[in-house]
Amino acid sequence: MSRFIGSVCRLCRRENQKLFLKGDRCNTDKCAFERRGYPPGQHGQGRIKFSEYGLQLREKQKIKRIYGLAEKQFRNLFEKADRMKGVTGSNLLSMLERRLDNVAYRSGFANSRAEARQMVRHGHFAVNGHRVNVPSYMVEKGDLVEVRDKSKTLARIGAALEAVKRREIPQWLELDGTAMKSRVRDLPARDDITAPMEERMVVELYSK
Numbered sequence: 001m002s003r004f005i006g007s008v009c010r011l012c013r014r015e016n017q018k019l020f021l022k023g024d025r026c027n028t029d030k031c032a033f034e035r036r037g038y039p040p041g042q043h044g045q046g047r048i049k050f051s052e053y054g055l056q057l058r059e060k061q062k063i064k065r066i067y068g069l070a071e072k073q074f075r076n077l078f079e080k081a082d083r084m085k086g087v088t089g090s091n092l093l094s095m096l097e098r099r100l101d102n103v104a105y106r107s108g109f110a111n112s113r114a115e116a117r118q119m120v121r122h123g124h125f126a127v128n129g130h131r132v133n134v135p136s137y138m139v140e141k142g143d144l145v146e147v148r149d150k151s152k153t154l155a156r157i158g159a160a161l162e163a164v165k166r167r168e169i170p171q172w173l174e175l176d177g178t179a180m181k182s183r184v185r186d187l188p189a190r191d192d193i194t195a196p197m198e199e200r201m202v203v204e205l206y207s208k
Contacts, residue, residue: 053205053208055201056201056202056204056205057205059197059198059201059202059205060074060201060202060205060206062197063093063096063197063199063202066113066195066197067096067099067102067113068101068113068114068117069096073136075206077092077095077096078092078202078206080095081095082206087190088203089199089200089202089203090189090190090199092199092202092203093188093190093193093197093199094187094188094189094190095138097170097172097188097192097193098138098139098140098184098187098188099135099136099137099138099139100120100125100127100132100134100135100136100137100138100139100145101113101116101117101120101135101136102116103139103145103173103182103184104116104119104120104125104145106169106170106173107145107164107169107173107175107182108160108161108163108164108167108169108175108177109125109147109157109160109161109180109182110156110157110160111156111159111160111163115156115160116135117135119151119157120132120133120134120135120137121133121135123148124147124148124151124154124157125145125146125147125148125151126145126146126147126148127139127143127144127145128143128144129144131148139184140184140187141184141185141186141187142183142184143183143184144181144182144183144184145181145182145183145184146179146180146181146182147180147181152180157180161177161180164177168194170188170192171185171186171192172184172185172186172187172188172189172192173185
């Protein structure tokens, strides 16, 4: 599977918004967006005017990059959301939030979604007692996501749980930091997603 191997700080600058792709580093003065808050490239500091299509494209790219998905993955997820009952945009964001790598990050077991995705692939998590190493695995209401016993001594998980005190755990998750377990209390609703995202623009873009 293809993956982005360049500087993720350039992605934040391209979208003109902090995407928190490097975890706690994004809250320090080392953050590239704080030091150079303009798009990368030789024309980055020039005046940029986007068309309606350009605004829709940038919004799609931003959401895709926040969750660390490739274009094909994102498009397939959108098509699945479009076939579901309800509002397509809300369905899309709910499914993005329900990915196992995102749940691990949102629960505080990792400092970034990229780190959580790597940890899932390495088999550090279990869902309802069964080892799962697929980052795109969709959790359901009532599922229990936990750090496996052999992984509970990992320093980076302990450090992430310490850092989570500075982050807000979403209401649809119930974290037991001591036992390193997180239960899905309910499926995420649109109001539970506080990051500035306009999913309507993604729907409009793919509907053309």
